[in-house]
Amino acid sequence: MRTNKDKIVRISVMGEIAPAKMRSPYSITTEGTVKVIPVLGGITYNVKIGYSAYGWEGDHVEPGVSVAARRKEEEIPLMTLSCIGNEAVVMSGDAKGSRGMVTGKHGGVNHVIVHFEDEVLEKLMVGDKILIKAWGQGLKLIDYPKVKVMNVDPDLLERIGITEENGKLRVPVVAKIPAHFMGSGIGASSSASTDYDIMALDSREFGVEDLKLGDLVAIMNHDNSYGVGKYKRGSISIGVVVHSACVSAGHGPGVVVIMTGEESVLVPEIAEKSNISECLNLR
Structure with missing residues (x-):
């Protein structure tokens, strides 16, 4: 496919590893039962890209690392410009310099989801700064303008x-x-x-x-x-x-x-x- 990728701007956006989030200790299921389970955010060690989306004792589990904007004004560019497949770089903490890959975005909570290898996950902590080399928005298929x-x-x-x-x-x-x-x-x-x-x-x-x-x-x-x-x-x-x-x-x-x-x-x-x-x- 011919694209305009040589004209796409590559730009840095920044966030921090978000803490785990729960709106309540309890999650109410569609069957009316009550569960106490992980919900959002944090560093998820054993749920990864490529694993089943079903069967986990969790709710909206984000595989790998959840990254959120540090300030409100940084939220829109982080969520909009980050693209699946973009490179992510750890900029602070024991894993500084390690590299990962964006695998998703989760609206509502406004998290960018990033995959890192196991040895990197073990060195990360909540609050570590993650830089994403955002590249992709504005991409066009030259021969398929309707897509x-x-x-x-x-x-x-x-x-x-x-x-x-x-x-x-x-x-x-x-x-x-x-x-x-x-x-x-x-x-x-x-x-x-x-x-x-x-x-x-x-x-x-x-x-x-x-x-x-x-x-x-x-x-x-x-x-x-x-x-x-x-x-x-x-x-x-x-x-x-x-x-x-x-x-x-x-x-x-x-x-x-x-x-x-x-x-x-x-x-x-x-x-x-x-x-x-x-x-x-x-x-």
């Missing part, structure tokens, strides 16, 4: 196995998600800075229960050109699963959209495996 691209590092886009055939882009995905499966996050004003959730109930019919963190999925009949989750018959949105399933109603694995367009041009094709962990060689 909008966002939230993805240009180099990663080239590695996910998209093929061109008869004026169409064929994108490998592990699942096609019906529009009515999408929940929390619909209606957000910018699809370039947030995610939205696959509601977890009744998922077996579409094989969604097998989703892994980092999987590529297609959301059917949703246009994410600007706002999140606009229903439009014939539209396709391609996204990456960025956080785990949830226990509360209307929530589930979060998806950050990286491409959106009409089915006449953008064609999702089911593949046995299509995960950014393999594209980025993450361990």
Whole structure:
């Protein structure tokens, strides 16, 4: 694919490792039971990109390291300009100089999710400063002007196995998600800075229960050109699963959209495996 990546600005954005967050000691499930489980933020040691999005005793678990803006005025650029596949660098603490990779963004709490290898995780602490070399917003597909691209590092886009055939882009995905499966996050004003959730109930019919963190999925009949989750018959949105399933109603694995367009041009094709962990060689 021909792109304008040589014109894309690479710029630093900054945040700090966020502490674990819980709005209450208790999480209420869709079945009406009460759980005491981890929810958001912190450094997650044993949930990683490439692992299942389901089955964890947690809620909205963010794999690896959760990064938040230090000040309110830094929040919008951190969340908007960071793209999946961007390089992240530890700038303070015992792991200073170590490098990782952005694997997602989580709206609402406004966390950027970063993968680091195990030996780096053991040296990190809450409050360590993380610099992200943001690169990707403004990316265009020169020969496909009707396809909008966002939230993805240009180099990663080239590695996910998209093929061109008869004026169409064929994108490998592990699942096609019906529009009515999408929940929390619909209606957000910018699809370039947030995610939205696959509601977890009744998922077996579409094989969604097998989703892994980092999987590529297609959301059917949703246009994410600007706002999140606009229903439009014939539209396709391609996204990456960025956080785990949830226990509360209307929530589930979060998806950050990286491409959106009409089915006449953008064609999702089911593949046995299509995960950014393999594209980025993450361990």
